[in-house]
Amino acid sequence: LCRNVFEVTQIASVLGSMKKEQVVNCQFSVWYPSFKKHTIKSLILSIPQNVIDYLLDDGTLVWTDDETTTAVTAPEFPEFNIKVQEAINVLGGCVFPKLNWSAPRDANWIALNSSLQCQSLSDIFLLFKSSDFITHDLTQSFLHCSDDSPDPTINYELVLRKWSELIPGAEFRCFVKENKVIAISQRDYTQHYQHIAKQEASISSSILEFFSDHIQYQFPDEDFVLDVYRDSSGRVWLIDFNPFGEVTDSLLFTWEELTFGKYLTASQTQEDTTPQDGPAFRYTTSEVTVQPSPCLSYRIPRDFLDLTTGEDAYKLIDFLKLKGQQEEEESDEEGEEP
Numbered sequence: 294l295c296r297n298v299f300e301v302t303q304i305a306s307v308l309g310s311m312k313k314e315q316v317v318n319c320q321f322s323v324w325y326p327s328f329k330k331h332t333i334k335s336l337i338l339s340i341p342q343n344v345i346d347y348l349l350d351d352g353t354l355v356w357t358d359d360e361t362t363t364a365v366t367a368p369e370f371p372e373f374n375i376k377v378q379e380a381i382n383v384l385g386g387c388v389f390p391k392l393n394w395s396a397p398r399d400a401n402w403i404a405l406n407s408s409l410q411c412q413s414l415s416d417i418f419l420l421f422k423s424s425d426f427i428t429h430d431l432t433q434s435f436l437h438c439s440d441d442s443p444d445p446t447i448n449y450e451l452v453l454r455k456w457s458e459l460i461p462g463a464e465f466r467c468f469v470k471e472n473k474v475i476a477i478s479q480r481d482y483t484q485h486y487q488h489i490a491k492q493e494a495s496i497s498s499s500i501l502e503f504f505s506d507h508i509q510y511q512f513p514d515e516d517f518v519l520d521v522y523r524d525s526s527g528r529v530w531l532i533d534f535n536p537f538g539e540v541t542d543s544l545l546f547t548w549e550e551l552t553f554g555k556y557l558t559a560s561q562t563q564e565d566t567t568p569q570d571g572p573a574f575r576y577t578t579s580e581v582t583v584q585p586s587p588c589l590s591y592r593i594p595r596d597f598l599d600l601t602t603g604e605d606a607y608k609l610i611d612f613l614k615l616k617g618q619q620e621e622e623e624s625d626e627e628g629e630e631p
């Protein structure tokens with residue numbers, strides 16, 4: 294048992310050995326200037342402190358119900374709004390928004406179009422204020438870092454990327470250790486895409502070629518996670534850089550394998566003893582039951598959403614009152630227990 298406890302502690306400490314510097318280097322504004330040519334056109338705006346306060350404040354969208362008026366009030370930021378609108382226009386009218394590291398992927402369900410496509414600052418606010426991933430960027434950006442140094446100062450930035458219809462089956466995540474791609478995973482592992490198995494060799498070689506031509510030794514760290522997109526003509530594009538560590542989703546691999554695996558294999562069940570040339574490539578095969586989307590658990594019940602987005606705001610208020618009454622009745626009943 295002692296040995297196991299020792300091993301578990303060691304594993305935990307190695308897995309948590311990501312450095313703050315690595316997180317700093319994965320901020321969009323840090324890598325974008327060097328890799329502009331290979332990624333989607335984007336603009337970066339610094340976010341004023343009052344907007345950050347608004348994003349962090351849970352209570353600013355206020356429902357007032359004094360029997361006669363019902364209003365949803367959100368503060369206005371006229372100057373910032375103009376800058377954002379100008380940037381959106383430059384990018385063609387539709388954008389994909391992010392903060393320094395994360396997009397509000399967990400909040401797309403709240404938007405009327407169920408998508409992260411935004412055309413205005415209010416579209417962006419709705420997503421950002423509903424997203425735990427955005428809150429993570431604002432409050433816990435150095436979670437899982439092992440160094441005790443004080444947290445580096447972060448300047449929060451709104452990243453607007455030109456909206457691009459990406460095909461999920463063409464997105465891949467590459468795990469880079471000591472400047473070598475050790476593993477490639479299908480990014481949307483919840484679905485089976487037939488073409489991936491058929492084109493495995495060409496997908497893998499085009500990604501590796503892209504990596505050695507444009508990425509290798511050009512990123513400030515030697516360990517990192519790279520997201521790429523292979524378009525229909527076979528050209529590979531950079532989508533994002535992420536820290537090599539637990540804050541980043543390891544998709545079809547595990548962080549134990551990625552950190553300790555000597556020779557990673559294509560399937561988790563094979564033993565990793567045979568040396569191989571290229572990286573391990575994993576994708577979802579037809580035998581695997583298609584899994585629910587990992588972001589589903591962030592949603593609220595559909596009924597509630599219908600009420601909040603419905604035209605009749607009083608319905609939501611009635612619903613909340615009803616819930617309040619029910620809870621009061623339940624606690625009264627509990628109080629009667631001996």
Ligand SMILES: Nc1ncnc2c1ncn2[C@@H]1O[C@H](COP(=O)(O)OP(=O)(O)OP(=O)(O)O)[C@@H](O)[C@H]1O
Binds near residue numbers: 333388394454456461
């Ligand atoms: N410019 C864009 N237009 C439309 N969709 C996009 C765009 N950029 C990214 N996406 C989609 O959104 C997904 C998430 O984007 P991105 O990787 O930038 O977010 P993230 O928050 O860094 O994600 P993760 O937490 O997994 O690192 C991508 O997999 C892609 O499907």
Ligand SMILES: [Mg+2]
Binds near residue numbers: 533
């Ligand atoms: Mg990312």
